[in-house]
Amino acid sequence: MTITNQIVEPSALARPSTVIAPELLGCYLVRRLSEVEIIRGLIVETEAYAPGDPACHGYKKRTERNDVMFGTAGRGYVYLIYGMYHCFNVVTDGEGIPSAVLIRALLLDSLPAKTAAGPGKLCRVMQIDRSLNGVILQPNQPLWLEGRTPAFVQQLAAGAISFVQTTRIGLTQGTDLPWRWYIKNCPAVSKI
DNA sequence: TGACTGATTGGA
DNA sequence: CCAATCAGTCAT
Numbered sequence: 672m673t674i675t676n677q678i679v680e681p682s683a684l685a686r687p688s689t690v691i692a693p694e695l696l697g698c699y700l701v702r703r704l705s706e707v708e709i710i711r712g713l714i715v716e717t718e719a720y721a722p723g724d725p726a727c728h729g730y731k732k733r734t735e736r737n738d739v740m741f742g743t744a745g746r747g748y749v750y751l752i753y754g755m756y757h758c759f760n761v762v763t764d765g766e767g768i769p770s771a772v773l774i775r776a777l778l779l780d781s782l783p784a785k786t787a788a789g790p791g792k793l794c795r796v797m798q799i800d801r802s803l804n805g806v807i808l809q810p811n812q813p814l815w816l817e818g819r820t821p822a823f824v825q826q827l828a829a830g831a832i833s834f835v836q837t838t839r840i841g842l843t844q845g846t847d848l849p850w851r852w853y854i855k856n857c858p859a860v861s862k863i
Numbered sequence: 864t865g866a867c868t869g870a871t872t873g874g875a
Numbered sequence: 876c877c878a879a880t881c882a883g884t885c886a887t
Contacts, residue, residue: 718870726870728883736883754880756871773870791871801882841870861871 679816681745681808688719688763688770693852695761695772696834697819697827702797704813710797711817712777712787716853716860718839720760721770726845729769739805740769747814749794749804756791759799761808761816775840776853776861784858 679698684691695714702710720727720740728737728750739748739762748760748771764770777787779796787793794800799814808815819827826832832854839851840862853860 720870728870731884734883750870751880751882753869753871754882758870760870775870789871839870843869845870 677818678810679808679818681743684744684761684763684808685765686744686763688721688772689850691761691763692717692719692772692850693834693836695774695816696852696854697823697832699817700759700774700777700793700797701810701815701817702799702813704798710779712779712793712797713859714774714776715778715857716774716776717851718773718775719771719850720773721764721850722768724845724848724850726839726842726848727769727771733769737769740771741767742805745808747799747803747806747808749799749801751801752791757794757800758790759794759797759803775851776859778857778859788859789861 695717698714700712700714729740733741739746743766744763746762748762749757752758760771760773762771773790775790777793779787787796803814806812806814834852835855836849837851838846838849
């Protein structure tokens with residue numbers, strides 16, 4: 672029996688967000704809502720935010736809001752946008768380096784592809800809000816990451832699955848940086 | 864303490 | 876194209 676759904680340990684995320692962002696495609700974001708209810712979403716779209724990037728919340732200085740981004744890798748950075756939606760990020764790289772990967776879209780089992788096609792929509796369906804800001808991403812917590820399945824790895828190697836790298840969406844700054852990645856031809860991606 | 868803004872979304 | 880809606884940020 673092949674081992675699947677291995678945990679993505681926080682230590683595995685201690686590298687630049689521009690490296691981690693494409694690596695997270697095909698991995699799973701797992702949310703425990705109660706003793707008996709778990710939601711699992713395939714990550715199909717990501718964006719990287721990094722030091723020197725004017726769109727990064729940590730671009731200017733460390734503040735109460737962006738503090739988690741500056742911390743160690745493997746925590747969740749959650750913030751409120753436009754007063755009504757939350758965005759979920761995976762903190763990457765080392766202590767003191769403002770770096771994170773925004774999870775932009777998930778493909779969920781037994782739900783329409785568009786249900787979590789967008790950062791605000793996926794936080795709504797996964798019930799992620801600022802109470803989860805700073806959460807350590809591991810299985811004894813309400814939120815964690817699991818790796819690609821052997822089937823995904825095999826299809827990627829065979830070319831049956833491929834990735835697209837483009838510029839980020841919805842920004843007013845840093846629009847030239849090609850730091851968005853998504854799974855080609857996946858209906859759950861927010862925009863093409 | 865006040866004005867302005869935004870890594871979004873859905874509807875006109 | 877535009878409004879909804881509010882915490883964070885920065886200027887007074």
